[in-house]
Amino acid sequence: MAGRLADKAQEVVKEEYDKAKLLLNDAARSGSYMYPIKGIFYLISHPELWKPLRSRLLPYLTLYSSVLGSMFFFTYLPQLAVMAFANGPLAVFTTALLILNESSTITGILSKNYVLQDAILDTFDGTLLARNKGDVVAEGREVKTRGDSIQRLGKALKKPFRCFSINELIRYVMYLPLNIVPVVGTVTFLLLRGRSRGESVHDRYFQLKGWTSSKRSKWLKDHKGPYTAFGTVATLLEMIPVASIVFSFTNTVGAALWAADIEAKESHMAGSTAPELREAAKKAE
Template identity: 35%
Template structure:
């Protein structure tokens, strides 16, 4: 599951000096996912039972962190910062700590099944039920509701695996928030480097990719995944709403997967056409 890791210098250079249109466009998918989710009420039943415990859990963790740890951390940051930046970086530091704690608890006990349903329903809505049918039955389109069309999974279905390495990197990189002004964006981009590909774990499974294929696919789009992951993590730092954005992330990753699948199939069709023309040429010559 681990992705190939480039040296830190290479990662920073590529992140900041290769902001191509494709990379920046990939970073918009988490925002598109929110609007898509809100615009399609068939998603609402999937999260109705999750929202109340999610809000309570998030509020409980953040209130305790801000009450017990915020001022001590700001005081410590003030040793390295000038002006008000210690308060800003301290806020992001506590939000990052809260995000890590809540994400572990929420993803482990509440979210994954709903994320799988949201991801699959989005792909069905986009016309890629053939991928979803490998893991669960999909009813006829007469229901006109992608969520209701989904049957019970017949194979193990996980939206994203628990990654101890991702959590460890998240915690290890938290001290970057000590750096005035630039610490927060650097932290988001470096942690997004790993978070992005993990958001497409379900897509890779639907394609039946092995580890080598998964790594090659992610490596080819490494910086797109980095920018996507950075925006995804930024939304996870939003107080209380972070758990809602965790669910809309499944929509955004599915929208991106649908676009990638469209391009992948187009390229395969072009390649097959080229092979067919090449095979016809000897007959034409005769």
């Protein structure tokens, strides 16, 4: 009996290892983890995209400082006492990392639903316009013919960004105990948060393309590795105190750059396939 259980345990471990290896390979081949970094440099080199960020900077910083200060004041010592049992001396750092993540999550929930929603929407659409994807943006809002990529943005006809759901909160609370496990638990927690974060980065793109819920789900399932990689890097950047708002926008820019590249690839594939289909039709005649 014990031998069978041991064999079964080894089989499960191997299966999970193979899944993780495949996920990492997909992420590495896609290069998606670079898009949050590309977003930083693209935002720096395109000053017109700073406008939505500047307009919401003060309200966000006020919110973030209030949340972060309150979390450290009220929850650091209680969480440190719990983490010390498993992490020992490292608990000082892992607890601080945990609170940064918690503060980032709380601020993200509040800001993206009340403070930053329209600004992030404008940044995503503006980046697509800057990448000459006006036909895609026109599916979800009015697009003017003159001005820079932000000035050309007209009235939004669709607003895709999902409000925070109770399911996200439940998942976040479920993941928290992983931080008790030294190092490995914290890394796993960040990866799970990254996967959740990655699933929402192209909500706007999917809406502009008119994708159904089933098509969206299938796409995310088929590209789980790349989206987890993007989401993990984005989560780490947004955990940086004070600068998190800047990275919220650079991550949005990075997501839009990725969407533009996906769009360009699909257009190229469609363009190269059409002549082949026409040639096949002629031969059939």
